[in-house]
Amino acid sequence: MRIVIVGGVAAGMSAAARARRLSEDAQIIVLERGEHVSFANxxxxxxxGGEIEDQSSLLVQTPTSLKASLNLDVRTRHNVTAIDPARKTVRVETNGRSEEIAYDSLILAPGAVASRPPITGLDDSTRVRTLRRVDxxxxxxxxxxxxxxxAVVLGAGFIGLEAAEALALQGLSTSIVEFASHVLPPLEQEMASLVTAELERLGISVHAGVSAQEITPGQSSDTVLLSDGTQLDADIIVLSTGVRPDTAAFEASGVTCERGAMIVDEHGRTNLPDVYAAGDATISIDAVTGARRPVALAGPANRAGRQIADAILRPGSAHPIPTPLGTAIVRVGGLTAAMTGANRASLAQAGIKFHTLHLHPGQHAGYFPGTEQIHLIVHLRKSDGLLLGAQAVGKDGVDKRIDVLATAIRAGMKVEDLIDLDLAYAPPYGSAKDPINMVGMAGSNVMDGVLKLWYAEEWEQWKDRALILDVRSVGEYSSGHLPGTLNIPHTELRTRLDEVTEAAASRPVRVLCQSGVRSHIANRVLAAAGFDTASLSGGMLTARAVLGEQALVV
Amino acid sequence: MRIVIVGGVAAGMSAAARARRLSEDAQIIVLERGEHVSFANxxxxxxxGGEIEDQSSLLVQTPTSLKASLNLDVRTRHNVTAIDPARKTVRVETNGRSEEIAYDSLILAPGAVASRPPITGLDDSTRVRTLRRVDxxxxxxxxxxxxxxxAVVLGAGFIGLEAAEALALQGLSTSIVEFASHVLPPLEQEMASLVTAELERLGISVHAGVSAQEITPGQSSDTVLLSDGTQLDADIIVLSTGVRPDTAAFEASGVTCERGAMIVDEHGRTNLPDVYAAGDATISIDAVTGARRPVALAGPANRAGRQIADAILRPGSAHPIPTPLGTAIVRVGGLTAAMTGANRASLAQAGIKFHTLHLHPGQHAGYFPGTEQIHLIVHLRKSDGLLLGAQAVGKDGVDKRIDVLATAIRAGMKVEDLIDLDLAYAPPYGSAKDPINMVGMAGSNVMDGVLKLWYAEEWEQWKDRALILDVRSVGEYSSGHLPGTLNIPHTELRTRLDEVTEAAASRPVRVLCQSGVRSHIANRVLAAAGFDTASLSGGMLTARAVLGEQALVV
Incomplete structure (x- = not known):
């Protein structure tokens, strides 16, 4: 039995290692185009940025270590240029030579390459770099x-942000350019604005909603011209505008692709017999929306590679490859931003109706020193409360909450199930009602009609048609509030309902506070008094992020 | 509608706040025996220990703030001494006066009091203190x-450990005494030994497997005599040997109790009409084993209180109170110890057959600076791989993994489902194969028969009946190994199988390495070569914790 694997990083090397653990007899050949395998991409x-000091740390395994440990035949600088599915061979180019290698099973894990957007002069500049491989x-x-x-970084996705921070950390004057309206496009706008603020705190200049149009090479530096007319001088340009599956050779050999990504079934099988594929170069089916797209994430790639080894060597008992939730995380300065499942845009595209919750709980008990807010968004299906997606930004405890929510989404939990999660509580770690439990309580209230929400996006719609009631304290109100709002602290509301009646003048009341906790209480008081009332999801903390500081009066 | 609530801390105050949010009209009276409500117990x-500097931080709410915000009638120093279920009244003692208060619904959340073990002289000492309330x-x-x-701390449960660390932090020479064989009795022994080592690093003297027998009051200090003859001088003695439900008055009034804890149904109803109970003073049914016991944890208490308000004010649409997993966590010096679900003892008691996995993964990618090991134990049901319980000890990332496992257990996941969890990965936060995914892979291997484990507890049983093969490097082996073992590094095993055959002399082979990863590979090599072989769960890291350093030869 000979298993040939194309690509020796995440999916490919996971498949190779698992194959050996399942079979001592198999001959396992890994063909890697690049110089290194199993590196820390x-x-x-x-x-x-210098946080990882030694280049050697990036090389998790070498062909020699993999031979010794797992008896793998790993060949670097071996570029597979074609498959002959009839003869079950691959053509390999190495050092100017060409050879054919036969396979019983073939696993394609070629990964992706940086996509090159249509920027005039891009190919002429010697200062444009990508960040895909060790070299x-x-x-x-x-x-x-x-x-x-x-430095100018083109593209503010995960790699772009990490690259920009690394360059800023090394002392370079760094700009980042993003074609979408905000950095980290999969993040909701009100989350991304927190990331933008942190980038600016790091001294990084953020240009969102614009594209690079032209790169003009110069003697001492290049000039990058943006679509808004801005000119940025750059000694280094990092291209991180996205990736595309590296599949041309395989598609030409007959592997069926969809927009360049190989189509596989739940065991990683392509349309060609005994040819499997995994990782960034394959189409995945989104677990929440069913959308079909390549997912360029290390976790799903590693797991798919392993499952394919099972499918080859233990057919019948192999588990299907899980559909990804797209869970992802990035550190930006002192912040962590993370997400799992669907966002508003993908839900809208899939035609799924949903509620959105905004919460700003502390990462641990408020009375314990070092409390930091977690800014949290959760989407739930309107019909039944099914959890659809979540995002969080904060300083501490963000990764934990997103991982718990990713687990809950995978388990098919509804928002009310989060009330019951028995999470670990001591003051340094959480609260007796953990932020996750709070999501459950708030979501359950929304589903049950106990809590009716309104959203900062609706400000223009409501500001004249409703009385906007701000129930924060007088001091909080005077430090910044939305124009034309009435301030009655929630602690005085029960005795000042007459003022609400008068100011509302038969219009609906839309309540807000700082984070949504007090306005929920006020909303219940007003509902009991017969008002058409709703509570602002996420309060002023969200409203500031959505509407901007300039919307406030002081 | 008048709701009377007995006890104004976790369960009671959650019930009160939720009741108000559901009903503006209800009269809500909270009767608290102590001086404070809603404090940070x-x-x-x-x-x-001084980490929380101000006493005021401990008072999360006051009767005044609760009146203003939620229109609650909170009465402190009000001690409920009896219920008259026929007339639907409670008797309350306050300031030497006695009164009767009528209720439509009554919620009993009296909590627990420190249990007082039979120690001679305990009641005569003025230096014995508990740590239950703000005072x-x-x-x-x-x-x-x-x-x-x-200081001498009696009892090494959660509060005992936290108290001992606080006292040591304040510079006191501190000893801690535990009747069970190790600190934190619900922890497995191999986990607790890590906690003991950390306590000793903090300068705390640990006396486990002994009891305090006598306290002899002295002029300048007391003397505590332990069952092993040790005498400890103490200026302060902290009693933290456990709690008992504070239910005497209610049991006497007709509330059915089981070993002193009130019996409630899934909506918190006691046997008396319109009388509910929640928190530390009630019996819970363990979600994994079905065992009936009071659970003195803040999270479940808070959630039960809230659900009871729903049961009273929204009967029909109230969710049942969740059965607890007993998830708990404690910080000890630089370590975190956490657990969820069942441990070996409770599984044995329930007659559930299980496998145990030991893993020692890094909390994040090994190539990223600051990697720290998480020591992880997971129990799974032998018949089908259902997750039953987990424990973890480490410096970072422990709370996250236990919360994910608590969510998975609540969702009824099997160990193989953990492979598919799509958790947030970037180098500062985890690995492409997160420790949780690794648990899934290891557990799935065990369930599928790909991985056969042996345990350090079986050392005496195997050391002569099998060849014990240590596949670590020569350097690791010489730094400390079990006696009579053969060392062949796993990278040399395939070419040295003859040596194994000779040394085994037809006996089984039991393999080990440092953490269980390399011995898994070696185990597969040996299995393919026809040996009766198994891999040591958790490797030398677990063996050291189970057998002790003295079991090693250098």
């Missing part, structure tokens, strides 16, 4: 050390 | 400030 930006990171760190002073 | 040890913490911190130098 997610660690590259941290090497550029890229080494070259970028060398360039940083060679007196570079200004 | 889990924060008391940190106030003693206790204030008194203890004052005593610490008054030149106390030696």
């Amino acid at each position: 997610c660690g590259l930006p941290y090497y550029v 890229d990171a080494v070259a970028l760190r060398e360039a940083v050390g060679n007196g570079s002073q200004r | 889990c924060g008391l040890p940190y106030y003693v 206790d913490a204030v008194a203890l911190r004052e005593a610490v400030g008054n030149g106390s130098q030696r």
Whole structure:
């Protein structure tokens, strides 16, 4: 039995290692186009920034260590250029030579390459770099050390943000350019605005909603012209505008692709017999929306690779490859931003009706020193409260809450099930009612009609048609509030209902406070008194992020 | 509608607040025997240790703030001494006066009081303190400030450990005494040994497997005599040997109890009409084993209180109170110890057959600076892999993994489902294969027969009947190994199988390495070669904790 694997990083190497653990007899050949296998691709930006000091740390395994430990035949600088499915061979180019290698089973894990957007002069510049492989990171760190002073990062996705922070950490004057309206496009806007603020705190200049149009090479630096007319001088340009599956050779050999990504079934099988595929170069089916897209994330790639080894060597007892939730996380300065499942845009595209919750709980008990807010968004299906997606930004405890929510979504939980989660509580770690339990309580209230929400996006719609009632304290109100609102602290509301009646003048009342907790109480008081009332989801903390500071009067 | 609530801390105050949010009209009276309501009972040890500086931080709410915000009628120093279920009244003692208060619905949340073990002289000492209420913490911190130098903590449960650390932090020479064979009795022994080592690093003297027998009051200090003859001098003695439900008055009034804890149904109803109960004073049914016991944890108490308000005010649409998993966590110095679900003892008692997994993964990618091991135990049902319980000890990332496992257990997941969890990965937060995914892979291997485990507890049983093969490197082996073992590094095993055959001499082979990863590979090599072989669960890291350092030869 000979298993040939194309690509020796996440999916490919997971498949190889698992295959050996399942079979001592199999001959396992890994063909890797690049110089290294099993390297720490997610660690590259941290090497550029100097947090990972030694290049050797990036090389988790080598062909030699993999031979010794797992008896793998790992061949680097071997580029597979074609498959002959009839003869069950692959054509391999190496050092100018070409050879054919036969397979019984073939696993394609070629990964993705940086996509190159249509920017005039992009191909002429010698200062444009990507950050996909160890050599890229080494070259970028060398360039940083060679007196570079200004960097422009094109694309503010995960890698772009990590690269920008690394360059800023190395002392470069750094700008980041994003075509979408905000950084980290999969994040909701009110979450992304927190990330933008943190980037600016790190000294990074953020240009969102614009594209790079032209790169003009110069003697001492290049100039990047943006669509809004801004010109940025750059000693280093990092291209991180996204990736595309590296599948041309395989599609040409007959592997069925969809927009360039290989189509596989739940066991990783392509349309060709005994040819499997996994990782960034394959189409995945989104677990929440059913959308079909390649998912360029290390976790799903590793797991799919392992499951394919099972499908080959233990057919019949192999588990299907899980559909991904797209759970992802990034550190930006002192912040963590994370997400799992669907966001508003993907839900809208899928035609799924949903409620959104905004919460701003502390990561641990408020009375314990070092409390920091977690800004949390959760989407739930309107019909039954099914959890659909969540995002969080904060300083501490963000990864934990997103992982719990990812687990809950995978389990098919409804929002009310979160009330019952028995999570670990002591003051340094959480609260007796953990933020996750709070999501359950708030969501359950929404589903049961106990809590009616309104949203900051509806401000323009409501500001004249309703009395907007701000129930924060007088001091909080005077430090910044939305124009035309009435301030009655929630502690005085029961005795001042007459004022509400008068100011509302038969209009609905839309209540708000700082985070949504007090306005929920006030909303219940008003509902009991017969008002048409709703509570602002996420309160002023969310409203500031949605409407901007300029919407406030002081 | 008048709702009377007995007890104004976790369960009681959650019920009161929820009741108001559901009904503006209800009259809500909270009767609290102590001086304070809604105080931070889990924060008391940190106030003693000085991490929480101000006493005011412990008072999360006051009767005045609760009146203003939620229109609650909160009466402190009101001690309920009897219920008259026929007339639907409670008898209340306050300031030497006695009165009757009528209720439509009554919620009993009296909590628990410190149990007093049979120690000679316990009641005669003026130096014995408990740590249950704000006054206790204030008194203890004052005593610490008054030149106390030696403290003895009786009982090494959660509060005992937190109290001991607080006292050590304040500079007192501190001893802790535990009747069970190790600190934190619900922890498995191999986990508890890590906690014991951390306590000793903090300078705390640990006396486990012994009881305090006599306290002899002295002029300048007391003397505590332990069952092993040890005498400990103490300026302060903290009693934290457990709690018992504070239910005598209610049981006498006709509330059915089981070993002193009130019996309630899934909506918190006692046997008396319109009388509900929640919190530490009630019997819970363990979600995993079905065992009936009071659970003295803040989270379940808070949630039960809230659900009872629903049961009263929204009968029909109230969710049942969840059965607890007993999820708990404690910080000990630089370590975190946490657990969820069942442990070996409770599974054995329930007659449930299980496998145990030991893993020692890093909390994040190994190539990212600051990697720390998480020591993890997971129990799964032998018949089908259902997750039954988990424990973890480590420096970072422990709370996250236990919360994910608590969610998975609540969802009824099997161990193989953990493979598919799509958890947030970037190098500072986890690994492409998160420790939780690794548990899924290891457990799935065990269930499928791909991985056969042996346990350090079986050392005596196997050491002569099998060849014990240590597949660590020569350097690791020489730094400490079990006696009579053969060392062949796993990278050399395939070429040295003859040596194994010779040394085994037809006996089984039991393999081990440092953590269980390399021995899994070696185990597969040996299995393919026809040996009766198994891999040591948790490797030397677990063996050291189970057998002790003295079991090793260097």
